[in-house]
Amino acid sequence: MRSPDFLTAHGPSPGIRHWIAFEPAQGFDDYETTLAGSSENEPPRIAEGADIHNILFTSGTTGQPKGALVSQRAAATRGLRLAQWFGLTEKDGFVGWLPLFHCGGDESLYATFATGGIYATFRRVDVPAMYARIERERLSWTLLLPGVITDFMNDPQRQAHDLSSLRFAIGYANMMPNVVAKLTEILRIDFYDAFGQSESSYLLAHGRSGPGEMPSLRKRPSPLMEIRIVDEDLNEMPVGETGECVVRGPSVMSGYLDDDAANAEVFRGGWLHTGDLLRRETDGTLTFVDRKKYLIKTGGENVYPAEVEAVLSQHPAVQEACVFGVPDAHWGETIKAVVVLREGQSADGAEILHWCRERLAGYKRPRYMQFMRSEELPRSTTGKLQRHELARLPITIEQRLA
Template identity: 35%
Template sequence: MYYSELRQVRDELTGPGGPFEIVEADILGNRIRTYKNAPPSVREVWLSTVVFAERPYLIYQDERMTYAEAHAQVNAVAAWMAEQGVQPGDRVAIAMRNYPEWMLIYWACVASGVTAVGMNAWWTTEEMAFALKDSEPKILFLDAERLTRFREKPELAGSVKLVGVRLDKTEPDITPWSEVIAHGGEMPAVTVDSESDACIFYTSGTTGFPKGAQLTHRGCVANLFNMLYAAASSALAVERATGVAPPATPPVPVTLVTTPLFHVTANNCAAYGVTAAGGAMVLMYRWDAGDALKIIERERVTGMSGVPIMARELITHPDFPNTDTSSLLALSGGGAQVPPDQVLKIDEAVETARPTTGYGMTETCGIITSLGGDFYVDRPDSAGPAMPVYEAKCVDDDGNEVPLGQTGELWVRGAAVIKGYINRPDATAESITDGWLHTGDIARMDEDGFIYIVDRKKDMVLRGGENVYCVEVEAAIYRHPAVAECSVFGVPDDRMGEEVAAAIFLKSGEMLDADSLREEMAKHIAKHKLPRFVWFVDEPLPRNASGKFLRRELRDTFAAQMG
């Protein structure tokens, strides 16, 4: 394989004078690696796309919007928000499905120095209420489904101004989207600070409440450069080794976005990448492999981003053999580790497409590592090398770096690491030490710098790309008066990667069934966090010497009983 070429290319691309030159800078009190040639904010990224005026940009069902039309609407939203008194540094929340309006609002915010708050569309009313109180947005854009949940707690409104998107009827207290767009106007002339918050994305919290991660403009731009570097370095290394050059004029990307835009996988990785290249984003109402195949054929999709199960469902769908997928160049899997067998199946199933993956987190504004093509096929169990903007190390429980090849918790430091969590200095201090982010993943690194994720340190279930913290689910279970003890853990699942399971010991004389428990829990946490498997035990749960439940022992015992 071409690992010596990859190292050589990395040195050239990131060294003095290279397009991805790495320099060190004092950022938020730490000496951090950053890209010398990166624009100072996301504003410049969006404004640079005005040159793609007549190209198609947003495609949703039978709706199509060009870059020129998108810029006009983004400018109108930004001008309207400014007229409402929204200033740089203020926050504006988005609570909706993957509609085209999501992206228009997002770009209007970041291009005018306003912080976009991405609200999880699966949240319950209770979870929405927490995030609104936590982030204090000046404006909330929401669709019909989120409005229904919002109405369950009228006190949520406070002083926030509501804008309705794709509502079936007019509401007296809600400004319709059409009025915002009709406002017209120009993008406010502002200077956006690199260390200011571009967006706040919520990640499940270990205390039962989500944490609002502060993704800076520098971090979001660094993630875009990480993705550009990953593609460039891999292609150049292969060319050096084989003599086969990529097309002089690569095709304009058409990306099928299948995961929620309130996550970094879809927003910071898929949307940023395709937008910066002047490509088209194709959005879906909800994931369906059959519908995705039709879209790929009709729109000549070149790449699809999603969690690993989506690629598996695509290539195993009954319609796959009869669908023209020849436009596909890449099938990406992120948000969970791709099973090694699937890497080879993707490579064999679609003649034109290569498998790619990225390992990352909300807390790194996107990817930490990237791996694709021949390198991925050669090392399908690896997540790839860390991007050059990062320092990376594996550490023991005391934070000491372990020798190369040994396992430890992966820590990374670089420009794409978040500033912290809003209103949570405790959580920030727990997760970031001198700029080093504690990923919570147990990993090892080889002599080529490739990272292998082997386990998880956090008590967390990674279900279909969604982080589900065990204690959050346990807190919801304990709300039921019949429960004496409970422990939540993840169990392997072919489709979702992991599923949520719970072992429960009831109070003496109490009766409870799984459906009744889930019904009660659904009032407090989103549906994807509800345990698929509920295991009622006859004896108190096993504990260690310090009194903590033996989560792994319970998981192994449960798995053995499941056969």
């Protein structure tokens, strides 16, 4: 315990044999006395940097999750890099609604341990409770992902709480840029657009937007990581051209749990293949294009769903959109969009298709559109849409666009 101010009646706790306080307190052993009575011999080191620290399971947005083996070295690197990147100190506190079996919760915990701040845990997303803890503990950062960000911004209890200590949030700006701009404007905070994964850290690269700014979607690579944009043969792609992002460095996982075939595939050529398609810009920043597995091939043309989703999400009535390929007798594959409208807004398929006509080539426009409520969408534990589940939904004649 740090101070008597933090002491509470600890009551019966059969699993804890000793309670120790740094300052004298009734019912606690004194830290200095305990230290003086300890052996002068250092205990044997029982963990090496390469030893496995924990297993983080991937989001499973395209299929079954895989267990990423994270070493002691990788876990420490992830936490320390996060603390450095965001300038965390003992005055910062994290709103920990994310599960600790996900890299977002896991790495944020290590960063908090490293800097001496507060990690406020929640069993589930409870926006009013999060407001109250931010106000009481002066918490300063969190992750706000789809499925949570709109609730956090729109809950009617928000204005009853002092949230001025919150200085930044992390999330996926490409999924809902209009919402992110509104959030930062209302709360007067920064937003970091995340690019990363369980296999390598959620801090591979981030883009920052200030209060009220529309996210640029360009991301700056993080330190202590080698990042390349390559073709299928690991040749470096020219600036401005799309390729797969491959990485290596001390925060990369040791491999997948009990999956030799997946390990051979993901570590081809000595680099971790992220499965993400990116483009390097002239200023050295990275632009996320899409997941390699999401690529739609329609009539011989390649369509990146993220490009279509970005156009749909810019429509004033659209809160969120997900685009994927569906079978088509003529083109082999065509495009379907699932759309969530913003609260209090209305639009139909014809209106949104007209919006797309002015901004997308013909072969990139959705041919089917299904409207759903946000709470109906299948999501991972971190709010990512599970496309493979949406792709299983029936295609009906009513969804067909003119």
